[in-house]
Amino acid sequence: MPLSPCGEPSSSLVDAMMTSPRALACDFRRLRFSRKASFSRSWRGFFAAAPACPRLSFSSFIVNLLKCLASQATFPGEQPDGRNHALAPQPQRSLDGWHRFVASGDRDLLASLLSEHIVFRSPFVQSPIPGHTATLLVLTTVVQIFENFRYDRIFIAGSHDAALEFAANIGKWQLKGIDLIKFNDAGQMIEFEVMIRPIKALQALGEEMGNRIGPQLSWQAGRGRSALIVAAF
Structure with missing residues (x-):
């Protein structure tokens, strides 16, 4: 045959x-x-x-x-013809801006990418950390702590959702992690969740974050947001 x-x-x-x-x-x-x-x-x-x-x-x-x-099978995240979903134009522009921020550390650039009502989910605690100011503070600090930071893979889960797999060093510790980002129709980030392993690297990150932004966290405490932010680190 x-x-x-x-x-x-x-x-x-x-x-x-x-x-x-x-x-x-x-x-x-x-x-x-x-x-x-x-x-x-x-x-x-x-x-x-x-x-x-x-x-x-x-x-x-x-x-x-x-x-x-x-x-001929269709898997999650694929269309019936086998093509992967792509981000909508506005979220894609914001994702490109995020990569520029990671490379440059430009605080103003990051501020323009975040929604005023963004929710940040820390790898340290279960409770989310709401607000533009807190998320901006955490993310601008993290990029200063990570060494040899790089994104290895990017996964698109729809027109407004992306997952970015990264690797980095903190002192002697090597780590792997995932950034889960959700965008609104305007392209602004409305959810940002971070997951990191192993636990030793996560503990080292938490200690360094506390050392660097302790005073700022105290200032946020005076504005009624201490319960969530201080618990995160």
Whole structure:
């Protein structure tokens, strides 16, 4: 039986299989296995409608069929035609701006990317940290602490959601982490969540953050936001 370059059965076999699915399903019930796990003679009637296939065994046919099905499967984050989702234009511009901020540390640039109602989720505590001022303070400090920071992979989960896998050093500790970013329709960041491993690197980050922005956190405490921010670090 000839196969197409991608491993698909020839059209003649496909036509034979698709002519009467209900009849084939009924014939399939007559397939019987002997105690030695071999097909009984009833298989001949099941494949009588198919063209002769002297060079392809039943097991090879099943393998090729599964490969073809897998090649057409749609996975989470993909459209039916296999293309990955892309960010909407405004979120994409903000993501490009975020990469420029990471490279430059430009505080004003970051401030323009954050929504006034952004929520920051720290890897240290469960409770979210709300507000533009707190998020700006934390993110501008973190980029100063990380050494050899780089993004290894970027995942797009829809028109307004992105996940960025990063690696960095803090002193002697190597770490891996994920930034989960959600954008609004205007392209501003409205949620920013950070996850980091291993625990030793996370503890080193928390200690360094506390040393660097302790006074600023005390100032935020006077404005009624201390409970969430101080707990984060």
